[in-house]
Amino acid sequence: MSKKSSTFARFFAFIAKNVLIENNNKIYNTMSKICQITGKKAMGGCNVSHSKRHTKRSFDVNLFRRKFYWVEQDVWIELNVSAAGLRTINKIGLDNALKQAAEKGYLN
Numbered sequence: 001m002s003k004k005s006s007t008f009a010r011f012f013a014f015i016a017k018n019v020l021i022e023n024n025n026k027i028y029n030t031m032s033k034i035c036q037i038t039g040k041k042a043m044g045g046c047n048v049s050h051s052k053r054h055t056k057r058s059f060d061v062n063l064f065r066r067k068f069y070w071v072e073q074d075v076w077i078e079l080n081v082s083a084a085g086l087r088t089i090n091k092i093g094l095d096n097a098l099k100q101a102a103e104k105g106y107l108n
Helices: 003-017 083-092 094-104
Strands: 043-048 054-059 063-070 075-082
Touching: 063 083, 063 094, 075 083, 083 094
Parallel strands: none
Antiparallel strands: 043 054, 063 075
């Protein structure tokens, strides 16, 4: 296999992993660590040692895969939700949280 075709194959394998899955009322992206309610995602930063040496690192989101019963649609849905997203759902309700997330483009 040539180098160009292997790069091409790896690119399409990467694209195939990142497709949105909507089977069985599951709405989630298979790869990204992004909250579907708040849109929070990993931040970049540095570890700083005692000698002030900086090395790159990422600060991941406190993310959970949770099932919710959506009363208005009478279905169970599964979402990737951060801790802040869970608090948002508890505060304003699942239906309003999903509407806000869809308006902001966090849900597809």
